[in-house]
Amino acid sequence: MVFLLLAAIGALSGMMGSIVGLGGGTILVPLTLLVGINLGWIPGITPQSVVGISVIMMIFNGLSSTLSHMKVKTVDYQTGWIFFAGSIPGMIIGAFVNKGMDLPSFNLYFGILLIVLSILLLARNHLKPIQWFVQRGKPRTFVDKFGETHVYGYPIWFALILTFIIGFASGLFGIGGGTMIVPALILLFLFPPHVAVGTSMFIVFLSAIVNSITHISLGHVPWHYALPVIPGAYIGGMIGTKLNRKMNSDTLVLVLRIMLLLFGVRSIIEGIWG
Template sequence: MIYLIMALIGVAAGTLGALIGLGGGVILVPALLFLGSTFEFFPDLGPQKIVGLSVVMMIFIGLSSTLSYVKVKTVDYRSGFVFFAGSAPGTIVGAFVNKNLDLPSFNLYFGILLVFLAILLLVRDKLKKVQWFVKNGRTSTFTDNQGVTHVFGYPLWFALLLTFFVGFASGLFGIGGGSIIVPAMILLFLFPPHVAVGTSMFMVFLTSIVNSITHISLGNVPWVYAFAIVPGAYIGAKLGARLNKQLNSDTLVIILRLALLIFGLRSIYQGLFGT
């Protein structure tokens, strides 16, 4: 029963992660924390092992969804490697900070991050796009299916600094980083949304390899659960990437905002009061 639950969580994390470009960890980590504290499932999974499980899962979500986005040519490889160069060192630092967090501290800080991400998803459509980063950075172009040419870009120093923070959050909390980088790519760097999602998943794939190696070396990966969750995550990522081409994801984003807000507030409460 436990392994079936893990597989279903993997499918959900993979589908939503690939559909919106989040990476899946932002679904998996709060789900496992919720099930563990409310129904006392997975008593052997502390925050370090949950994060370790999440980062291994994201390798396969990133690989599966990247292969799908490569086929429709919505991956900007140059930007993906630049973002990886900034995020990889951040994941290593975050993983080593993670090992010193107890469960109340993890709940508190992770809850604050979830609430921040919920607010970010809530206001990102209302924020005006910023032209400064494109005007002062190296630019690229992309022509969509409607024949519209998009110009996007960024200063290299800012992209490296931003993605170091994204990598740090990924290593610390086991999230993919797409939940932070995708809005930044769209609002600051003026990426077309589909290119932002495809490039984000490429970065998630590369970063998760480094992230996983670090967490494996720290003994944070519960392989018995990983073998249950990875197949579901891989299948879910394929489904999410396919839906990304066919669906308007606004409804799912609304649901995700509410879920992140609820999980975040609950996590903060548990971190502060321990119940």
């Protein structure tokens, strides 16, 4: 029963994460904390092991989604490698900080992050893109399926600083960082939305490999719980990528915002009074 539950959580996380380029950890971590620790349905689970499961899941979620985006050429590989390089030190530091966190502290800080992410998702459709960064970076072009040409870009120094911060949050909480990367690519650097999601999933895949190595070395990965999540995350990632291309995801993004907000409030309450 526990393994089927984890597989279902992996599939849901992978699907929702791939639709908007999150990587799935933003969904898996609060869901697993809820059913594993608060409801007690997963014996022996801890915040550290939840993060360990999440980073393993994101390798396969990111891989399946990236392969799907590669087929339709919506991955900017150069940007992916630059952002990945900037995130490596942050991920390693975040993973070591995670080792010393107790459950109340993890819940409090993770809850604050979820609320910030829900606000970012809420605001990204209402904020106007910033031209300043594109003008100071090397311009790139992308022609979408409708024949429209998009010009985007960024200064590398700013991208490295930004991805260090995102990498730290990813290593600390076991999330993919896509919730922060996608709005940054769209609003700051004027990326076309589908390229932003495809590139984000490529970054999530690369980052999850480094993240998982660090957490495995720290003993944070309970393999008997992580293995059932892998096939669910891989299949969910493929389904989510297809939905991203074929449907308007505004409704699902709205549901995701509400979920993040509710999980965030619950996590903060647990951190303060739990």
